[in-house]
Amino acid sequence: MEKKYQSTRNKTIQFSASQAILSGLSPDGGLFVLPNLDDVNLDVSTVLDKDYQEIASLVINQFFNEFSENDIKKCVKEAYTNTFSDEKITPLKKVGDDYVLELFHGSTCSFKDVALSLLPKLVNLSAKTQHNTNKRLILTATSGDTGKAALEGFKNDPLVDMIVYYPNNGVSTIQEKQMQTQDGGNVSVVSINGNFDDAQSNVKRLFHDEELVALLKDHHIEFSSANSVNIGRLIPQVVYYFASYAELVNMDEIKLGEKIDYIVPTGNFGNILAGYYAQQMGLPINKLICASNENNVLYDFLKTGEYDTNREFKKTSSPSMDILISSNLERMLFHLSGGDAGYVADLMTQLKTTGKFKISDELLKTIQETFGTGYATDKQVAEQIDKVYNEKGYLLDPHTAVASYVLENSPEKKEKTVILSTASPYKFVQEVSKDIPDLAIDSAQDEFKLIDELEEKTNVYAPSQLKDLKHAPILHNQVIDIDEMKDIIIKQVGE
Incomplete structure (x- = not known):
């Protein structure tokens, strides 16, 4: 039977997988979910002898069985053939007594x-399935990484235009240059005077702006999303949980069926939610530990049950996690409240009107059975980068260092643990260079000199695509106020 997706806020809104992927957001502002996760399962023993592409095909088919197995395999093959520098796609490294999953x-x-290599293929497959010949305008808010990955995935796609909004002075220098130098005749990159939450909230609002929707309709264009609010972006992230577990078994580090923990640096709650989906499919996960930086709204929520965004927004050394409104938390609330869409809708209304909500003690207890939490300050992150390099010879980026610190200081640590490493340390080369004093690197110098010097002194590979940015021309340098985001869309559609 074909699986249907419903809104987290209204059980009567139900879309097919292809409709949900094309729409991104539900018409009522909710997120699309499978109402019953018992409908997806995967026997872990069956993936032990599989490579990444084979595991991906199995996982994707469980969620998106509207598509044929051959079509899914074709999408997966196109996404993961000669597109990653490691043949394992997401290799697992042992660091001390724990493991780092390099993503x-x-x-x-x-x-x-990982997900945005596959999403464009799923979008085009969905359009073909729906016999939908309209062009898609993908709006994406980014805290640093989604923007570039989405731009790269969709560039020069004849069926897609894309606008990426990112916070001015809110991403690393390398992240910004990655976006500013993006080629492709169908992409636009715009910096806003505001933070990520401003960008994300306004993108969601623009999806339902009647004037814009009518304008797009006149031009045979429809909105879509590349953020993890899009179920087609989220589900591919489930794959590396299975792949990493299989690798641990194959390395004889654990026995099949043994439970392990995953610790995930997260701001928008998508990466860790993918782990929850893997657990619900049958992966033996004991705890999913949410690691936050100083914007620790998720930490407070998972401890107290109160989600309160009425606090100072802090710019930290881990900018991709500088988020106070975590979109995918809504999906988790839906699932762990027993699929109570009315309850979730009420919580989201409270969040929109007051900036906060509080869940019941019973629901909090249920959440805490699966999700642990911790956070790290910038000072602790810097110390952790230095400590792990000097003691274990491993170079962490600041986001991974948040998770590493939380793991090392977690009273909940009982099982073998995998740290999800979300970015190359060279994307944050100034911070990393500064945080390891023994290397004696002048972190104030040009980023590209820093990359060369850090690579030379650590013998840790610096990705060529980051080194090559040095000579790439700036193609996007527009800075706007938040209330001008709509004007950018009107201008692009009219051209």
């Missing part, structure tokens, strides 16, 4: 590449 071997050196 940054794609074209933009970020974990977002």
Whole structure:
């Protein structure tokens, strides 16, 4: 039977997988979910002898059985053939007594590449399935990594135009240059005077702006999304949980069926939610530990049950996690409240009107059975980068260092643990260079000199795609106020 997706806020809104992928957001502002996760399952023993592409095909087929197995295999093959610098796509490295799952071997050196290599294929397959010949205008807000990965995935796609909004002075220098130098005749990159939450909230609002929707309709264009609010972006992230577990078994590090923990640096809650989906499919996961930076709204929520965004927004050394409104938390609330769409809708209304909500003690207890939490300050992140390099010879980026610190200081640590490493340290080369004093690197110098010097002194590979940015021309340098985001769309559609 074909699986249907419904809104987290209204059980009567139900879309097919292809409709949900094309729409991105539900018409009521909710997110698309499978109402019953019992409908997806995967026997872990069956993936032990599979490579990444084979595991991906099995996982994707469980969620998107509207598509044929051959079509899914074709999408997966196109996404993961000769597109990652490591043949394992997401290799697992043992660091001390724990393990680091490296998710940054794609074209933009970020974990977002894993899903955004596949999403464009799924979007085009969905359009073909729906016999939908309209063009798609993909709006994306980014805290640093999604933007470049999405741009790279969709560039020069004749069926897609894309606008990426990112916070001015809110991403690393390398992240910004990655976006500013993006080629492709169908992409636009715009910096906003505001933070990521401003960008994300306004993108969601623009999806339902009646004037814009009518304008797009006149031009045979429809909105879509590349953020993890799009179910087609989220589900491919489930794959590397299965792949990493299989690798641990194959390495004789664990026995089949043994439970392990995953610790995930997260701001928008998508990466860790993918782990929850893997657990619900049958992966033996004990705890999913949410690691936050100083914007620790998720930490407070998972401890107290109160989600309160009425606090200072902090710019940290881990900018991709500088988020106060975590979109995918809505999906988790839906699933763990027993699929109570009315309850979720009420919570989201409270969040929109007051900036906060509080869940019941019973629901909090249920959440805490699966999700642990911790956070790290910038000072602790810097110390962790230095400590792990000097003691274990491993170079962490600041986001992975958040997770590493939380793991090392977690009273909940009982099982073998995998740290999800979300970005190459060279994307944050100034911070990393500064945080390891023994290397004696002048972190104030040009980023590209820093890349060369850090590579030379650590013998840790610097990705060529980051080194090559040095000579890439700036193609996008527009800075706007938040209330001008709509004008950018009107201008692009009219051209």
